[in-house]
Amino acid sequence: MQVTFKIWRQDSPSVKGALKAYKVQDLTEDMSFLEALDHLNEQLVVQGEKVIAYEYDCREGICGQCGVFINGRAHGPHDHMTTCQLHMRSFKDGDTIVVEPWRAASFPVIKDLIVDRSAFDRIIEAGAFVSSKTGTAPEANAIPVPKGMADKAMDAAACIGCGACVASCKNSSAALFTSAKINHLNSLPQGKAEQHQRVAEMTFQMEQEGFGSCTFTGACEVECPEGISILNIAEMNARITKSKVFG
Amino acid sequence: MKLEAKIPEGKLEEKWRNYQVKSQLINPANKKKLKVIVVGSGLAGAGAAATLAELGYDVQCFCYQDSARRAHSVAAQGGINAAKNYQHDGDSVWRMFYDTLKGGDFRSREANTYRLAELSAPLIDHFVQQGVPFAREYGGTLVNRSFGGVQVQRTFYARGQTGQQLLLAAYSQLYKMVRAKKVEMLPRNEMLDLVVIDGKAKGIIVRDLVTGALKRYAADAVVLATGGYSRVFRLSTLAIGCNGSALWKAHKKGAFFGAPSFTQIHPTALPQSSEAQSKLTLMSESLRNDGRIWVPKKQGDPRKANDIPEEERDYYLERRYPSFGNLAPRDIASRAAKERIDAGYGVGRLKNAVYLDFKHAIEKFGLATIQDRYGNLFTMYKKITGIDAYKEPMQISPAAHFSMGGLWVDYELMTTIPGLYAVGECNFSDHGANRLGANSLLQASVDGYFILPNTINNYLAGVLKEAHPTTDHPEFEKAEAGVQAHIDRVLAVNGTQTVDHFHRELGKVMWQECAMSRNKAGLEKAITQISQIKTEFWKDVKVTGSDKELNTELEKALRLADFIELGLLMCTDALQREESCGAHFREEYQTEEGEAVRVDKEYSYVSAWEYDDGTFTLHKEELEFEFVQPTVRSYK
Numbered sequence: 021m022q023v024t025f026k027i028w029r030q031d032s033p034s035v036k037g038a039l040k041a042y043k044v045q046d047l048t049e050d051m052s053f054l055e056a057l058d059h060l061n062e063q064l065v066v067q068g069e070k071v072i073a074y075e076y077d078c079r080e081g082i083c084g085q086c087g088v089f090i091n092g093r094a095h096g097p098h099d100h101m102t103t104c105q106l107h108m109r110s111f112k113d114g115d116t117i118v119v120e121p122w123r124a125a126s127f128p129v130i131k132d133l134i135v136d137r138s139a140f141d142r143i144i145e146a147g148a149f150v151s152s153k154t155g156t157a158p159e160a161n162a163i164p165v166p167k168g169m170a171d172k173a174m175d176a177a178a179c180i181g182c183g184a185c186v187a188s189c190k191n192s193s194a195a196l197f198t199s200a201k202i203n204h205l206n207s208l209p210q211g212k213a214e215q216h217q218r219v220a221e222m223t224f225q226m227e228q229e230g231f232g233s234c235t236f237t238g239a240c241e242v243e244c245p246e247g248i249s250i251l252n253i254a255e256m257n258a259r260i261t262k263s264k265v266f267g
Numbered sequence: 268m269k270l271e272a273k274i275p276e277g278k279l280e281e282k283w284r285n286y287q288v289k290s291q292l293i294n295p296a297n298k299k300k301l302k303v304i305v306v307g308s309g310l311a312g313a314g315a316a317a318t319l320a321e322l323g324y325d326v327q328c329f330c331y332q333d334s335a336r337r338a339h340s341v342a343a344q345g346g347i348n349a350a351k352n353y354q355h356d357g358d359s360v361w362r363m364f365y366d367t368l369k370g371g372d373f374r375s376r377e378a379n380t381y382r383l384a385e386l387s388a389p390l391i392d393h394f395v396q397q398g399v400p401f402a403r404e405y406g407g408t409l410v411n412r413s414f415g416g417v418q419v420q421r422t423f424y425a426r427g428q429t430g431q432q433l434l435l436a437a438y439s440q441l442y443k444m445v446r447a448k449k450v451e452m453l454p455r456n457e458m459l460d461l462v463v464i465d466g467k468a469k470g471i472i473v474r475d476l477v478t479g480a481l482k483r484y485a486a487d488a489v490v491l492a493t494g495g496y497s498r499v500f501r502l503s504t505l506a507i508g509c510n511g512s513a514l515w516k517a518h519k520k521g522a523f524f525g526a527p528s529f530t531q532i533h534p535t536a537l538p539q540s541s542e543a544q545s546k547l548t549l550m551s552e553s554l555r556n557d558g559r560i561w562v563p564k565k566q567g568d569p570r571k572a573n574d575i576p577e578e579e580r581d582y583y584l585e586r587r588y589p590s591f592g593n594l595a596p597r598d599i600a601s602r603a604a605k606e607r608i609d610a611g612y613g614v615g616r617l618k619n620a621v622y623l624d625f626k627h628a629i630e631k632f633g634l635a636t637i638q639d640r641y642g643n644l645f646t647m648y649k650k651i652t653g654i655d656a657y658k659e660p661m662q663i664s665p666a667a668h669f670s671m672g673g674l675w676v677d678y679e680l681m682t683t684i685p686g687l688y689a690v691g692e693c694n695f696s697d698h699g700a701n702r703l704g705a706n707s708l709l710q711a712s713v714d715g716y717f718i719l720p721n722t723i724n725n726y727l728a729g730v731l732k733e734a735h736p737t738t739d740h741p742e743f744e745k746a747e748a749g750v751q752a753h754i755d756r757v758l759a760v761n762g763t764q765t766v767d768h769f770h771r772e773l774g775k776v777m778w779q780e781c782a783m784s785r786n787k788a789g790l791e792k793a794i795t796q797i798s799q800i801k802t803e804f805w806k807d808v809k810v811t812g813s814d815k816e817l818n819t820e821l822e823k824a825l826r827l828a829d830f831i832e833l834g835l836l837m838c839t840d841a842l843q844r845e846e847s848c849g850a851h852f853r854e855e856y857q858t859e860e861g862e863a864v865r866v867d868k869e870y871s872y873v874s875a876w877e878y879d880d881g882t883f884t885l886h887k888e889e890l891e892f893e894f895v896q897p898t899v900r901s902y903k
Contacts, residue, residue, distance in 0.1 A: 032816075050540045059543060061820070062765045070812045071820045075333065077506040079546040081647060082431055083337040098650075105650040130477060131817045134333075138454070141334050141442065149443040150398050154318040154716050157389070157396035161353065164407025165400075173400040174425055177432060181336055210398045 021047045021113040025060060027072055028120045030129055037129065039118065049109035053096065054079065054086065056108055057119075073132040079104040081245060084180030087187070088133045089120040094184035094243040102182060102245045122183055124192035126230045137183050139229040140197060146225035147218040148201045150210050163209050170208075177204035178246040185240035185248075191232030196240040198226045199256030200248050206259060216267025219259045270523070270875055270888040273677045274378045279894045280360070283382045286678070287721055291728035298323035301727050302735070304471055304486040305329070306458045306513055309338030310430075310708060311691025312492030313437035314715030320449035322720055324727075327484060328441065328450055329473060331457040331508055331822075336438045339494055339506040340711060343430025344551035344644065345414065346422035347394075347708040349387035354411050358419040360384045365895060367706060370416045370596055371671070371699020372849035372865060373897035374526070374873070376890065378678060383697045383706070386713045391423055393716060397436040401425050412640075413556055414704035416596035416902070422705045427551050427644040433708055437715075456482070457822065458513045459753075460746045461489065461520045461687065462736075468687035469736035472746050474754075476822065479815040481747050483738035487730050488686045488723060491517060492715065495670035495692040497530060499830045499837065500782065501774025503667035504536055504549040510826040511833045514674055514693055518836075522682040523875040523886060525675035525695030527833070528841035531702055531850050532783045534560075534600035536666030537651060538620040542771075547666035548651055550623070551644055552704040555593045557628035557637065558661070560584050560600070562621050566611040572622055572660045583607055591902040598701045598850040599902060601665040605783050606861065608664075615662045624660035665783060669707060671698045671850065672840075675875040675888070679722035680714060683875075686726060690714035695873065700849025754814045757824050762807030766823045769804045773797065773827070773834055781838050786854040790842040794835060801831045836876060839883055846870045867897055 022045040030037025044060050051059070054076050061071040076086040086103040090096035096106040111117060119133065127135040165173075177200070185196040202219055205211035211218070234253050241250040275286040293301070301324050305316040308330040316328040330338060350363040363384035368375060391409070395401065401423050402410040411420040425432040444450040455476040462470040462485070470485040496511030497503040518524050535554060536547040561580045568575060583603055585592040595603070604621050607613065614620050629637050634657065638645070648656050674682045674689040676696055681688050691711035698706065780793035804827070812818040847856040847863035848870070856864040872887040 048541055048543070051543050052545070055543050055545050058545060058767065062767055065765045065809055065811050065820060066763070068809075068811060071818075073817055073819055077332055077337050077508050078339060078342045079507055080342060080548045081650065082428070083332075083339070083341050083506060085333060085337045101650055105647075107651070107653075109653065134817070137333060141336075141452075141454075144336075144439060145442040145446045149439040150396060151443065152396045153321045154314075154393060154440075154720070155389075157392040160351070160392045160395040161408050163395075165403050166407045167403045167405045170400050170403040173398075174428075174432075177400050177425075177435065178428060180431070181334070204400065205398050208398050208400065210396055 021049065021108065023047065023111060023114070024116045026116060026118045027133070029072070029132055032131060033128055047108055049107065051108045052079070052104060053090070053106040053108065054104050073134050075134050076104055081105045082180060084182040087122060087182045087184055089122065089187065091118050094188040095245065099242050100245055100247045122187035124186045126192060126194070127183060127186065139231070140181050140183065142229060143194065143198055143222055143225045144201065147214070147221035148205060150205065151214060165208060173204050173207045176200040176248065176252055179248055180245060182245060184243040184245065186231065188239045188243045189232065190237065190239070191235060193234045194226050194229070194231035195234035195253045195256065196244065196248060196250065198222055199252040202259060203252050203255050215259070216263035219256070219263040220267060223260060268683070268886065270675070270886055271677065272376060272888060273679060274376065275678065279377060279381045280385070282378050283385060290722065290725040293724050293728050293731065295323045297731055299325055301325065301731070302327070302486040303488050303490060303723070304484055305490045305492060306471065307338065307492035307494060308335035308438070308441065309340035309492060309494055309691060310434055310437050310711035311715040312338070313434070313441040314712055315490055315492060315690055315719050316450055317437065317440040317444050318716050318720045319723070320444035320447070326444070326450045327453060327486070329453045329456045329458060331476060332454060334454055335441055335452060336435060338434060339509055340434040340708065341431045342506065342549070343708050344427040344549065345553035346412065346424035346429045346705040347433065348414065348421050348703070348705040349391045349423060349709070350384050350421060351388050351391060353409060354420045356419045358421050362419065363387065363421065366417050367697065367703055368699065368895060369900055370703040371701050372900050373699065373871070373892065374848050374890065375697055375699035377892060377894055379697050382718070383710060383713055386717045387709055390709065390712050390716065394433060394436055397440060399425060399432045399436050412553060413594060415552055415555060415594045415600070416591070416703045424553065427553065427641060430708055433712065459516065459750045459825065461517045462742050462746045463520050463684060464736055464740055464742045467685045470738065470743060472750050477817050479813070479818065481750055483743045483747060485736040485738045485743070487727055487735065488688065490688045490690060490719065491674065491693055492690045493693045496833060497667040497670055499773070499834050500667035500777045501770045502539060502544060502547050502778070504533055504547055507545060510829070512826050512829040515829040515833055517674060517682065517684065517687060518878050520684065522684045522687060523675040523877050524672070524836060525873055525875050526672040526840065527876065528781060528837040529671035529700050529849065529851055530667060530782065531597055531669040531671060532601040532665045533668035534597055534604055534665050535623060535663045538615055538617065538662055538664035540617065548647070549666070549668065550648065550661065550663060552597065554623060554641060554644060557632070557640065558593065558623040558625050559627060560593055560621055560623055562607045562612040562614060567618070572614070581612070588902045595902045596701060596703065601783055602852060604665055620662035620664045622660035623663045625656065626660070629657065667778070667782060669702050671695065671700060671702055675873065679725060680719055681722070681726065686730070688719060688723065690719050700851050754821070754825070757808065757821065757828065758810055758814060760805060760808050762809050764807050764809060766808060766810065766820060766827050769800060769808060770827050772800050773831055776800070777834055777837070781841050784852045784854055785841050787842065790838050793838045797831060797834045797838065804828065804831060836883055840874055840876065843885060844870055844874065865899070871897070
C-alpha cells in the first residue's frame with residue numbers, strides 16, 4: 021500500500037515548525053505505524069535528508085514513550101491504544117495521514133514529533149512514593165489488602181505516563197495522570213500515612229507546571245491506552261477536600 | 268590473571284551473612300563525600316540509585332530514555348519469584364536455589380544462586396511496602412502462580428504488568444531521593460565510554476541526546492545497570508533502544524565478558540510477519556499455566572485451528588515432557604517448537620508459529636477467570652494481530668529474549684575493573700546457561716536493592732583516602748577525544764546504506780547461527796560474515812544530520828557499531844564451548860532424542876573473555892559444586 025504522511029517538522033524549540041508531505045510506497049498492512057515511519061526514515065537517509073525525530077522504545081504498548089497525534093487523535097484512530105500498537109491495516113491505500121506532536125504548553129516540542137514530558141516526572145517527585153527505606157519493610161502478608169482494594173489500586177496504577185490524556189484535553193489538564201497515581205497509592209494501606217500530604221503536594225506541582233484545569237469532558241479516558249477511568253479525577257477531587265479538612 | 272570470585276567462607280546458608288559481617292563499613296559523614304554513578308534506570312539501576320542515596324552516597328543516575336520510567340524492566344509481564352512458601356506446597360530457599368541452579372544447567376555459582384533465593388522473600392516485603400498492587404486473595408493475602416521449570420507456586424504478580432508495577436515502584440523511590448536532592452537524575456544522556464584512572468573506574472563520557480554535546484562525569488565508583496543486549500539479533504523482545512554499548516565500552520577498557528553467547532530464546536513471542544518488522548512482542552510465559560501448546564499432526568495442514576479435531580493435534584510438550592508439560596523451561600520449550608516448525612508442522616501464514624490454545628482452560632475455569640488472569644495479554648494480542656484469542660488459539664514463535672551472559676562479576680558484583688560494578692541483566696552471575704521465568708525481575712531487584720548497597724562499601728572504604736577524581740584528568744581528555752573521533756568516523760563514511768540495513772544483515776546471521784541451535788561450521792561461517800558486515804558498515808553506512816543535535820540515526824549507528832563487534836565475541840564464545848548446556852545447544856552434542864549433552868569434565872567453568880585490540884582471550888572460572896551434585900537435567 022501507499023500513503024501520504026503529512027508530518028510536523030520542527031528543528032528545535034526556538035524555530036517555527038510546519039507540516040511537510042511525504043509520499044511513501046511499498047508499505048504492507050502488517051507493518052506497524054512506527055515501522056512505516058521507520059521505512060520513510062530509511063528513504064530519507066538514502067536521499068541524504070535528515071530523519072524525522074519521533075519517540076518509541078518498547079514497541080509493545082507499555083513503556084509510554086511513543087505518542088503522536090494521528091489525524092487529529094492521540095495515538096491514532098482507535099480507543100485505548102498506543103501509537104506503537106497501531107498497524108497500517110487501520111488505514112486505506114492512498115490515505116493521507118497527518119502526524120503531529122503532543123500539543124500542550126507544558127509539553128514543549130524538542131524536535132519534530134518529540135516533546136518534553138519531564139513535567140510528569142516532577143509531579144511524581146512531588147509525592148508519588150511511600151517514604152520507607154529499603155530494608156525497613158514488614159512481612160508482606162502482615163497487612164492484608166482485600167482483593168477489591170488491590171484490584172482498584174492496580175486499575176489506577178496501570179498508567180503508562182504517555183501524556184495522551186494531556187494532549188487530547190482541550191485544557192491540557194494532567195488531572196487523569198495525577199489522579200491515577202494519587203488514587204493508586206492513597207487507596208492502599210501502605211500509602212495511607214502520607215495520603216493528605218501526597219494529594220496536596222502533587223496537585224500543587226500539577227498546577228505549577230502549567231497544566232489546565234479539568235472540566236470533565238471525558239476526552240482523556242477515551243484515548244488512555246490503559247482505559248483509566250475519569251472517575252479517578254472525581255475521587256482525587258474528593259481527596260483534595262478531605263486533605264483540606266483532615267490533612 | 269586469575270579470576271577471583273571472592274566467595275565467602277562457610278555453609279551455603281551462612282555465606283551472605285558471613286560476608287556482611289566482615290565487609291568494611293563507612294560512616295554516614297564519609298558516605299556523602301563519595302560519589303557513585305549509576306548507568307541505567309531499570310529495576311537494577313533505579314533500585315541501586317535509590318538505595319545508595321538512602322544510605323547517604325552522592326548519586327548520579329543516567330538513562331537514554333526521556334524518563335527513568337521507560338526502562339525495559341517495564342515490559343516484564345508474568346511475575347517475580349520468591350521463596351515465601353505462602354502456598355504451603357513444600358517450597359523453601361533451598362528448593363528455589365536448586366531449581367535455579369538446575370534451570371541454568373549447572374553453569375552458575377552455587378553461592379550466588381543461593382543468595383538470590385535467600386533474598387527473594389524480603390524483596391517481596393519491600394515491594395509490598397512500596398505500594399505495588401500485587402494480586403490478592405479475597406481475604407487479602409498474596410496470590411501465587413506457577414512458572415516454567417518449577418513444580419511449586421512461588422510467582423508473585425500484578426496482572427500481566429508485574430515488571431511495570433515493580434519498575435514504577437523503583438522509579439517512585441528514585442524520585443523520592445531526587446526530591447531529597449540525594450540523586451541527580453539525567454535522562455536523555457547515553458554513556459559512550461568508561462574512564463579508567465590508574466586501573467580503577469572513575470567516570471564516564473556521555474552524549475547529551477538533545478544537544479549532542481559530549482559531557483564528562485567523575486565518580487568514586489561506576490555501576491552499570493544497562494540491561495540485556497539481545498537486540499544484537501535485531502528482532503527480539505527487547506525495546507528498540509536497548510543496547511550493549513556501555514558493556515562493550517567497559518569490555519574494551521578491560522572488563523571481562525562472561526558467557527557472552529548464553530542467550531535465552533523465549534518460546535512464546537509473536538511470530539515475525541514481514542521483513543520490515545522491528546520487534547517481536549512477548550506473550551508472558553504465565554500463559555503456559557493455562558494455555559496448551561500444539562501443532563497439527565499433519566504436516567502443512569491447511570485447516571483453521573478450530574477445524575482441527577482434538578485427536579489430530581500434537582501437544583508436543585505434554586508428549587515429550589509429561590512431568591512438566593507446557594511448563595517445561597524456556598530453552599527446552601523453544602527448541603521443541605523449532606523442531607516442530609523445522610519439520611514442517613508450523614502454523615500461520617509463514618508457517619513459523621505454533622498454537623497456544625486456551626479452549627480447555629476456558630471450558631474448565633470459565634471465561635471470566637481467564638479474563639481476570641490474562642485479560643490485558645489477550646487485549647494486547649488482539650491489538651497487534653487483530654485476532655481474538657478467546658475464540659481461536661494464539662500463534663506464537665520463539666524470539667531472542669534475555670542475555671544470561673554479561674560482564675563477568677565476582678560475589679560482590681564487581682567486574683574485573685576495580686570500582687566498576689555490573690548489576691541486573693548486564694552481568695553474568697546467577698542464571699547460568701538458562702534463566703527460569705520470573706527470575707529476571709528478581710535478580711535485577713535483588714542486585715540493585717540488597718546486594719550492591721552491601722558490597723560497594725567494601726571497595727569505597729578503600730578509596731576514601733584517595734583524591735577524588737576530577738574531569739580535567741588526562742584520562743578524561745583522552746576518553747572524550749576518542750568518543751569524538753569515533754563519532755566523526757561514523758559521520759564521515761557517508762556511504763549508501765542505512766543503519767537498519769546493516770542491523771538486518773547482522774540479525775539474520777546471528778539468528779541463523781548463534782541462536783537456538785549452533786554448530787561449528789555455522790559459527791565459523793558467521794564469524795566470517797560478521798567481519799564482512801563490519802567492513803561494509805565502515806565503508807558504506809550513511810548517517811544524515813550532525814552530531815551536535817538530536818539525531819536518532821546517529822544514536823542507532825553508534826549502537827550498531829558495538830553490536831557488530833559484540834556479535835563476533837558471541838560467536839567466538841559459542842564456537843569455543845563444545846558441549847550443550849541450557850540455552851547453548853551445540854548440534855554436535857545431543858542424544859538420539861535430541862536432548863542436550865553437557866560435558867562437565869571439560870566445560871564446568873564460566874567463560875570470561877578479555878579484549879585485546881580486536882582479539883579475545885579466554886579465561887576460565889572453574890565452577891566448584893560443593894553442596895549439590897550436577898545431574899543430567901530432565902523434565903520428562
